[in-house]
Amino acid sequence: MNRILPALSVLVAVLATAIPWGLPADATFIPPMVVVMMIFCWRALPGTVFPLYLAFLLGLLTDLMSGGPLGFWALMALIAADIGGRARSLNDSQDRNRLWLVWAGVAAAVGALSWLLGSLYLVHWLDVWPIAFGTLVSILIFPVILRGLVLLKGGWPKPKFHRGWT
């Protein structure tokens, strides 16, 4: 289940990026950022299996769904997965806050890279506001998404030093 659940949940999120929600023009960056965030979370959560190639494939799927250039969201998903995979030691609530901080950094980096890459791709400086807004919203909703994914997974694993205490 720890193998299928993460992939399945992100797949649903990828599908949701293509659904006509009627979002305003400034909010179009939010759904794919949620996909990237979920990949980051699954990679950071201990006890789950979410290989890098899966992050790449789901990012590529987001590209295909969005009609944008192939490889763009795949790259963002890879970056988030790579950094998320290195933060697996986070278990308790204090570490969850630290994880939030790490995501803030990752989201800022992904947002900045998106703007730069998008501008280079289109040979036109893109409007910063929708990307900045999407990044900010993704940072704000991170605890909610993380909480949801943890619940989906069945809770946080108990730290090792608790074993045998009860």
Place this chain on the structure above:
Amino acid sequence: MRGGHSPFKPRPRRSWRAPGELLNFTLYFLCAVLLVLSRIGHGAVGETRDGFVELTAPLLETASRPVIMARHAAARVRSYIASFDEIDRLKAENEKLKQWEWRAKLAERNVAHLRSLLNAVDEPALHFATGSVIADARGPFLRSALINLGRDQGVRVGYAVINGDGLVGRTVDAGDSVARILLLSDLNSRIPVVVGHAGVRALASGDNSAELKLEFLPDGAPVKPGDEVFTSGSDGVLPRGLAVGVVTGSPGALRVRPHADLRALDAVSVLFFDTPTLTRTDPPVFTPDRALSASSGDAEIPATGPSASVEPRPADTRIKQAGASRATSAEGVVQAQQ
């Protein structure tokens, strides 16, 4: 390091040639390659995307249905809440429209009289097919949407797409059962328009924001906020006279607010419009039997390329007629164009 100060796991020192590192590098490299292929518009990228869109269209359509229904329900609730104000507004608007109706009928009679005096040729009729938006493909790069109409319904690349409010965009990809619309607000969208009563020509360009830029306006052009903007048809791709939006902003920084709500599209119509110029430049199509008859001395010249309105379509195609009312048959349309 576990439970330590750094949120990162210590990484064991190893060569980048380790399988994990190599896979990592390969995936990043693949992303770069795909981005370059997309930028240069490699055919394989387009074909893959088209195939994928065709494959997932039924799934997207099913997944979108509850969301669209929920949006309709929310809109209904909103209109119900504001119903009293709306009734007052509609009453006032109705009074105003009654006056306009009288003026329009008078103008219609005058126009018909002047056209008969000038022996003017009727505008070609516009056929259209109506479908619905099944996927919203918007992001930092583009503003587009997928609709459940494709080549099977007669849709081709470059056709104008409208809804009840005005122009929405044009088709840029057409599969068998789905087509992608490039919305007016997309960065790559350029629509030649005429502005206001003076008919000033300009270009309405998208920049991924909610409003369009109004470019190439002549110096001192009598354009002011509130002027209506229509397609000029000078690009030979879009029909003339489609409502685009209304001018907003201040002089020097004029923009166009589209009439159509591009963020919440639902039902849209694709106009089957092929310009006579374009169809005439098409090379003649010789079927094998006609080619034989031509070589045997038969001087029959095949007809020029078919216009969209006379293209064969499946019997179940949801096609209706719009525009000039006189040309009720496909043949009538051809005569008008020639």
